[in-house]
Amino acid sequence: MGYTEAYESDLIRGDQDPLPWRLRAEITALALGTDRLLDIGCGTMFKTLALAPLVRQVVGVEPNPRMLAQAHTNITASAVGNAVVVAGRAEQLPFPDSSFDLVTVMLAPHDTSEISRVLRPGGRAVLEKIGDRDKWNFKTEFGADDHGPRGQFADLDQGQRAREYEDEFAGLFDRVEVREGFWATYYSRTGLELLLEQTSAIRGFDPVADKAVLDRICQEWTTHRGIKTIQNRMLIQAWK
Numbered sequence: 001m002g003y004t005e006a007y008e009s010d011l012i013r014g015d016q017d018p019l020p021w022r023l024r025a026e027i028t029a030l031a032l033g034t035d036r037l038l039d040i041g042c043g044t045m046f047k048t049l050a051l052a053p054l055v056r057q058v059v060g061v062e063p064n065p066r067m068l069a070q071a072h073t074n075i076t077a078s079a080v081g082n083a084v085v086v087a088g089r090a091e092q093l094p095f096p097d098s099s100f101d102l103v104t105v106m107l108a109p110h111d112t113s114e115i116s117r118v119l120r121p122g123g124r125a126v127l128e129k130i131g132d133r134d135k136w137n138f139k140t141e142f143g144a145d146d147h148g149p150r151g152q153f154a155d156l157d158q159g160q161r162a163r164e165y166e167d168e169f170a171g172l173f174d175r176v177e178v179r180e181g182f183w184a185t186y187y188s189r190t191g192l193e194l195l196l197e198q199t200s201a202i203r204g205f206d207p208v209a210d211k212a213v214l215d216r217i218c219q220e221w222t223t224h225r226g227i228k229t230i231q232n233r234m235l236i237q238a239w240k
């Protein structure tokens with residue numbers, strides 16, 4: 001997934017019904033002014049920078065060089081003085097044990113044991129993850145390739161992912177809460193193409209090769225507000 005300016009565009013987010021929770025409010029409720037916060041898979045830092053006033057320091061970690069370059073630009077352009085970004089991956093975080101008070105993961109990969117390792121005892125984690133029924137109507141239209149269904153999680157039973165997260169965190173944290181939310185979102189055709197190009201929702205998405213599928217989706221799901229889908233996300237909160 002390469003970074004382009006489209007990544008920060010509103011088109012890619014569509015016209016959304018009210019969300020089941022406000023991620024920033026959930027993070028705010030768990031943040032302390034003295035916290036050192038790590039945001040894993042921070043992308044261009046545009047969401048991370050908004051968290052900076054809540055805590056002592058925000059640190060973003062991101063493996064994609066183009067995202068990383070834009071994150072540096074965004075930090076410099078912002079008035080935020082307590083934010084840094086470093087190169088690294090969720091599976092091998094480049095930080096010592098117990099070096100953070102709060103970890104956030106916003107629609108990015110995570111490794112539960114690495115989160116637990118870098119959090120101090122009493123630390124907290126807030127993750128927003130894509131659910132296993134996210135944009136299900138679109139995913140089923142793209143069918144399968146040699147590696148199985150092209151839609152991310154299209155082979156999971158409903159609720160399976162939430163149960164897996166609960167088990168994963170329960171082993172390493174004192175307490176875990178997993179909430180699941182659904183809401184309708186409406187895209188323009190351009191917005192839908194940008195979304196599929198910029199995310200891993202559909203493996204190998206190609207707007208030219210997949211034109212017939214896109215046409216079918218538009219035909220079947222267009223409403224007066226745009227092309228309708230249901231988004232499904234999970235909110236994981238864990239206390240170490």
Ligand SMILES: C[S@@+](CC[C@H](N)C(=O)[O-])C[C@H]1O[C@@H](n2cnc3c(N)ncnc32)[C@H](O)[C@@H]1O
Nearest residue numbers: 041042043047063064067089090106107108109
């Ligand atoms: C959908 S974007 C979300 C970015 C940002 N958190 C946000 O909410 O705007 C997913 C991000 O995860 C990053 N990513 C991909 N693989 C990763 C990994 N193994 N470890 C950490 N981040 C990863 C991508 O480069 C991308 O920036």
